Amino acid sequence: MHDVKRRYVIPGDKIVEGNFRPLMNVIKAGNALIATRIGIAETGRDGVKVIPLSGVYIPRVNDLVIGKIVDHSSLSWEVDINSCFSAHLPAQDVFGRDFSPARDDMTKHFAVGDMITARIMAFDRTRDPMLTVQDRDLGKIARGEALKISATRVPRLIGKRGSMIQTIEQATQTRVLIGQNGIVVVTGRTPEGIKLAVRAIKMVEEEAHTANLTQRIKVLLNVPDTPPQQETSRAPVGGTPKSEEIESTMDEVEEELEVDEK
Amino acid sequence: MTQTRNLIDANGKRTDGRGIDELREVKITVGSVKNADGSAFIEFGKNKILAAVYGPREVHPKHMAQSDRCVLRCRYHMSPFSTDTRKNPAPSRREVEISKVMRESLEPALMLEDYPRAAIDVFVEVLQSDGGSRCAGIAAAAVALADAGINMRDLVAACAAGKVDEKIVLDINDTEDKEGGADMPVAYMPRLEQVTLLQLDGRLSPDQFNECIDKAIRGCKMVYEIQKQALMQKYFGSETELKEEVQ
Numbered sequence: 001m002h003d004v005k006r007r008y009v010i011p012g013d014k015i016v017e018g019n020f021r022p023l024m025n026v027i028k029a030g031n032a033l034i035a036t037r038i039g040i041a042e043t044g045r046d047g048v049k050v051i052p053l054s055g056v057y058i059p060r061v062n063d064l065v066i067g068k069i070v071d072h073s074s075l076s077w078e079v080d081i082n083s084c085f086s087a088h089l090p091a092q093d094v095f096g097r098d099f100s101p102a103r104d105d106m107t108k109h110f111a112v113g114d115m116i117t118a119r120i121m122a123f124d125r126t127r128d129p130m131l132t133v134q135d136r137d138l139g140k141i142a143r144g145e146a147l148k149i150s151a152t153r154v155p156r157l158i159g160k161r162g163s164m165i166q167t168i169e170q171a172t173q174t175r176v177l178i179g180q181n182g183i184v185v186v187t188g189r190t191p192e193g194i195k196l197a198v199r200a201i202k203m204v205e206e207e208a209h210t211a212n213l214t215q216r217i218k219v220l221l222n223v224p225d226t227p228p229q230q231e232t233s234r235a236p237v238g239g240t241p242k243s244e245e246i247e248s249t250m251d252e253v254e255e256e257l258e259v260d261e262k
Numbered sequence: 263m264t265q266t267r268n269l270i271d272a273n274g275k276r277t278d279g280r281g282i283d284e285l286r287e288v289k290i291t292v293g294s295v296k297n298a299d300g301s302a303f304i305e306f307g308k309n310k311i312l313a314a315v316y317g318p319r320e321v322h323p324k325h326m327a328q329s330d331r332c333v334l335r336c337r338y339h340m341s342p343f344s345t346d347t348r349k350n351p352a353p354s355r356r357e358v359e360i361s362k363v364m365r366e367s368l369e370p371a372l373m374l375e376d377y378p379r380a381a382i383d384v385f386v387e388v389l390q391s392d393g394g395s396r397c398a399g400i401a402a403a404a405v406a407l408a409d410a411g412i413n414m415r416d417l418v419a420a421c422a423a424g425k426v427d428e429k430i431v432l433d434i435n436d437t438e439d440k441e442g443g444a445d446m447p448v449a450y451m452p453r454l455e456q457v458t459l460l461q462l463d464g465r466l467s468p469d470q471f472n473e474c475i476d477k478a479i480r481g482c483k484m485v486y487e488i489q490k491q492a493l494m495q496k497y498f499g500s501e502t503e504l505k506e507e508v509q
Contacts, residue, residue: 008498
C-alpha cells in the first residue's frame with residue numbers, strides 16, 4: 001500500500017490517465033480512467049478502483065450475508081437478503097443429496113421468519129443468488145436484535161482489523177454479527193447493552209465518512225481512550241470469545257475504507 | 263407566437279433583471295428524502311423541485327423486467343399547488359411527455375446493463391414552477407441517481423436557451439417562455455460532450471439555432487459545476503482534496 005494515491009470522485013470524474021487496469025467502479029475511456037460512482041478513488045500498482053460511499057447491496061459470489069426466510073417451495077427456501085434479487089437456499093444443501101420432498105419436512109430446519117447467515121454460492125447476470133449454509137458458523141440465528149444499515153457502511157462498522165466492532169462488542173458486552181448485505185444482528189446478556197450497541201452502530205452508519213469517528217464512539221460508550229497501537233491487536237484481553245468467523249472473513253474487505261482512521 | 267411587450271429593456275436587462283447570458287440562481291441539496299436510496303432538491307430560480315431515486319430494486323409487474331438490462335422508470339409530476347391556478351393532479355399529456363424525454367435524457371448516462379432484471383425508479387415532483395422545470399428536473403434527477411450509487415458514465419446537466427426580442431438568451435423563465443420567441447431545453451453530458459435532450463418550441467434561423475444550442479450547452483456546463491459541488495459537499499464536506507496519509 002505504499003504508492004496508493006487516493007482522491008474524492010463523483011461519476012464522470014477522470015481519475016488518472018495512462019495504462020492502468022480498471023478494477024471496481026471504473027471505466028476506461030480512451031487513455032483515461034473514469035469513476036462511475038461517488039467515492040474514494042485509489043490508484044495503485046495493480047489498477048484503479050473506486051470505493052463507493054452510497055448504493056444498495058448487489059450480491060457477489062462468496063459474500064457472507066444475513067437473510068430472512070420469506071417462503072419455501074418443495075425444493076428450496078426463498079430468502080430476503082436486502083437486495084433487488086431474492087436468494088434461494090436449495091433444500092439439498094441442508095438435507096443432503098438424497099433429499100426427498102415427500103419424506104423430509106423443510107419447516108423443521110427453517111421456518112418462514114427465521115434469520116440465517118449464509119454464503120452466496122452462485123450468482124450471475126442470469127440467475128438469482130443461490131445460498132449455502134454448509135460452512136462453519138452458518139445457519140440459523142437463534143436470537144438477537146436485527147437492524148439494517150447501508151451495505152457501503154459495513155467496512156466502516158468493522159473498522160481496521162476489526163477495531164470498531166471490537167470496541168463496540170467489548171464496551172457493551174454484546175456479540176455483533178454483520179452480513180455484507182448490511183444486516184446486523186446484535187445479541188447480548190442485557191437489554192441495555194444491546195440498546196447501546198444499536199445506538200453505536202447507527203451512529204457509525206450516519207457518520208461513516210467523518211473524521212475521528214472511533215473517538216466519538218468511545219465517548220458514547222464510555223471507553224477510556226487507548227493508544228492506537230493497542231487497538232490493532234485482535235485478541236480481546238478480557239477473555240470474551242473471539243469474534244465470529246463471519247467478521248474475520250470480512251477483514252479483507254474493510255481495509256479499503258479507512259478514510260479517517262489516520 | 264406573438265410578442266406583446268418588450269422583454270429586454272434599453273439597458274439589456276430581462277424581466278427579472280438578468281443579463282442575456284445570465285443563469286438564474288441555482289441551489290442543489292443532496293439527500294433530502296431519507297426514505298429514498300438517493301435524492302436531491304433543486305432551486306432553479308423560482309423552481310422548487312424534489313427528485314427521489316429508488317433502486318436498483320425488484321421489478322413489479324415482473325413482465326416489465328429485461329433480462330439483459332435494468333428498466334429505468336421516470337415520473338415527472340407537478341403538484342396541484344405548484345402553479346398560480348390549481349393544477350389537476352392527474353398526469354397530463356405534458357407530464358407524460360416530460361416523463362418520457364426525461365427518461366431518455368438520463369438513460370445514456372446510466373450503465374443500466376450492470377443491473378439486469380432490476381428497475382430504477384426516478385420521481386421528480388415539482389413543488390413550485392417557474393419555466394424550465396424539465397431542465398431543473400433532469401439536473402436534480404441526475405444528482406439523485408449519483409447519490410443512489412448507480413453506476414454512471416457521466417452526470418447529466420440541463421439548461422434551456424431561447425429567443426426573446428430577437429436575441430438569443432440563456433435560461434428562459436416562465437414569462438419569457440410564454441411571451442418570447444423560442445424555447446430550447448438541452449440536456450448534456452459534459453465529460454462525454456454529448457447532448458441527450460434537445461427540444462425546440464418556436465422558430466429559429468439556422469444561425470440562431472447554432473447560437474442557441476451553444477449558449478444552452480454553456481449553461482449546462484455552469485449547472486454541472488453546481489451539481490458537482492452539491493455532491494462533493496454532501497459526501498466530503500468542505501474538503502475537496504483528500505489529505506494524503508503519511509505511511
